[in-house]
Structures are given as structure tokens and as C-alpha cells.
Amino acid sequence: MQIWPAIDLLGGKCVRLQQGDYNRETVYGDDPAEMAKRWVDEGADCLHLVDLDGAKDGSLKNRDAISAIVAAVDIPCEVGGGIRDEKTIQELLDLGLTRLVIGTKALREPDWFAAMCEKFPEKLVVGIDAKEGMVATDGWLEVSTTSAIDLAKTYEHLPVAAIIYTDIATDGMLAGPNVQAMQAMKQAVKLPVVASGGVTSVEDVKNLTAAGLDGAIVGRSLYEGRITVRAAVEAAGGVR
Template sequence: MQIWPAIDLLGGKCVRLQQGDYGRETVFSDDPVAMALKFQSAGAKYLHLVDLDGARDGQPTNHEIVREIVAAVDMQCELGGGIRSEKTIDNLFATGLHRLVLGTAALDDPDWLREMAKAHPEQLVLGIDARDGYVATHGWLEVSDVRATDLATQFHDVSLAAIIYTDIATDGMLQGPNVPEMEKMQKQVSVPVVASGGVTTIEDVRALADVGLAGAIVGRALYQGTIDLSEAIEVAETGVIASSKDQ
């Protein structure tokens, strides 16, 4: 299982929201590039970036800092947030990003997602954010009447790199992930599913790996020290920890 440490960008700063609420923001760093390098030094091979301004406003606005992060690290980087046009996709891939996460656009215009996936096979990730099992859009400010599993199966024949499934109820709460829901989604589809939301401890990482998730995004837990990134990577890759910290 892959571990994707997360950097959420708001106003050029590294922040975390609780349950997607822009009114419940915590700033963890004024230097996202330094944070990315810190994750890399801990052994991270992957980096999950979110443009929260873009998710809310409908177009990426942290383009320059994203470019700086990608140039500074030797990791596979993906970005989500406000990616709703072909021009934006082309501009972002030009920065060196490996994958782009599309969410709202997939719900609003499924045919467009199919088109973009044909143009960029295995490079686009479907981001499904759910509250009570229903898809949330536009930076989690709106909840649709579409079930998360239904949206996932709708794209069973699309050449996606992965699905990121976020449980908003657990996101940023440090109370553990919704493992049964994540397992259910992975069993529903053939593409890799990356779990997001609530990963707090090494045991959470192990639980997600045990039920077959392809990856896990870890955010607030890294910033608040409830999980060690190097250990999380070791557990995700091997299922065990050599360190005494897990004894």
C-alpha cells in the first residue's frame, strides 16, 4: 500500500481543515516547499497536494507554489482542487505533476472526464468525497444526491490511475478512518482505491492495508504527531515495523 502525505494549500500556506469546513482551518506551515522536503526525507515516495482555494473557487490559484514544490522534490506528486478545464489540465501537467485529481467535474460532466481520461490514460484520478455515503462537490460545500459507489461504478470502463475516496465525516478529526466503507469501495471497483480521511495511528494504516486498499492519504496526523511517517510507510509496504515504537 502506498502512503501519500498531504499538503493542503490555502492562500499559499499549508493548512488542514476539519471535515472540509473552511471556517475550521489550522495553519501548520507558511512554507509548503519545506514541508514537502521534510516528507521526502522521511522516506515518502508520493505526495498529495490539494488547492483548497481552487476547490472552493473553481480554478486553481496556488499554481506557482505547486510548481515550486514539484521542482523541489523527487516524489510522484498529484494535485486536486478546481481542475475543471482541459487548459487547466495541460497547464498543470506542464509543471511536472504525475497525476491530477478530478472530482466536481466528474459529477457535473461525466463525458468530459471520459474525454480527458482518453487523452491522459492512467494519469487522472477520480476524487470521490462523500458525506453519509453521498458525493460532496465544490470544495465539500455542496452534497449531491449521487451515491459514492454509484459514481465509482459509472466510470468502470475509464482508464483512471486510481480513485481517492474521502470520508468527510472523519477527515481531519483524528478519530480513525471509516475502514468498512473504504473496503466496500475497493471491492466495488477494479481500479486502485486510495483511502482518505481520519488516518490517525499506525494501526489505522495497518487496518487499511489489511483490507486491500491501494493507498492511504495521511494529513493532520502527520502535523500533530500522532503518526510517524517513516513507520507508516514501513507498515504500508511490509505490514510490520522493525522499530520498538510499535511494541
């Protein structure tokens, strides 16, 4: 299982939100590129970036910070948040991003997303954020009536790179991931599934690995020293 350390960007700074709430923000650093290099030094072999301003506003906002991170490290980086048109997709891929996470637009305009998957095969990741199994959109500000698993199944025929499945209730709460929900998603679809939300300990990583997940995003627990990148990678079956 791959470990994806998270770097969440808000106003050019490295932050974490609790349960996606923009009013519950903790700033962990003013230099995201330095944070990226730190995670690489600790054994990260891929990074998950989030443009929180973009997720809220619907357009790319932290381009400079994203560009600086990609230039600073020599490992695959993905980014999500506010990617809602072909121009932005091309711009980010040109910056050197390995793959891009698309959530709200994929849900609202499935025909557009299918066309983008065909144009950029294996470069797009479906970001599915859920609350009690139902899909949430617009930086988690809205909860839809669509089942997360039903939505995931609609993408199985497309050349998508993976599904990132986030459980809002556990994200940023340091309470452990919803392993049961993550495993149910993995068993329901034929695509790689990356778990996101609540990964706090080595035991959490082991549980997700045992559940068959293809990857796990680790955020707040890294910044607060509850788990190290090296320990997470080792628990996921990697060697550093």
C-alpha cells in the same frame, strides 16, 4: 499500500481543515516546499497536494506553491482542487505533476471527464468525497443524491489512474478512518482505491492495508506528530 502525505494549500500556506470547513483552519507552515522536503526526508515516496482555494473557487489558485513543491522533490506528486478544464490539466502536467485529481467536474460532466481520460490516460484520478455514502461536491459545500459506489462504477471502463475516496465525517478529525466504507468501495470496483480521511495511527494504516486498499492519504496526524511518515510506510508494507 502506498502512503500519500497530504499538503493542503490555502493562500500559499500549508494548512488543514476540519471536515472541509474553511472556517476551521489550522496553519502548519508558510513554506509548502520545505514541508514537502521534510516528508521526503522522512521516507515519503509520493505526495498528495490539494489546492483548497481552487476547490472552493473552481480554478487553479496556488500555482506558485505547487510549482515550488514539484521543483523541490524528486518523487511523484498529484494535485486536486479546482481542475475543471483541459487547459488547467495540461498546465499542471507540464509543471511536472504525475497525476491530477478531478472531483466536481467528473461528477457533473461525465462526458467531458471521459474525453479527458482518453486524452490523458492514467494521468487522472477520480476524487470521490462522500458523507454517509453520498457524493459531496464544491469543496464539500454541497451533498448530492448520488451514491459514491454507484458513481465509482461509472468510471470503471475509463483509463483512470485511481479513485481517491474521502469520508468527510472523519477527515481532519483524528478519529480513525471509516475502514468499512473504504473496503466496500475497494470491493465494489475494479480500479485502485486510495483511502482518505481520519488516518491517525499505525493501527489505522494496518487496518486499511488489511482491507486491501491501494493507498492512504495521511494529513493532520502527520503535522501533529501522532504518526510519522516512516512508521506509516512500514505499517503499509513498505521498507524505508
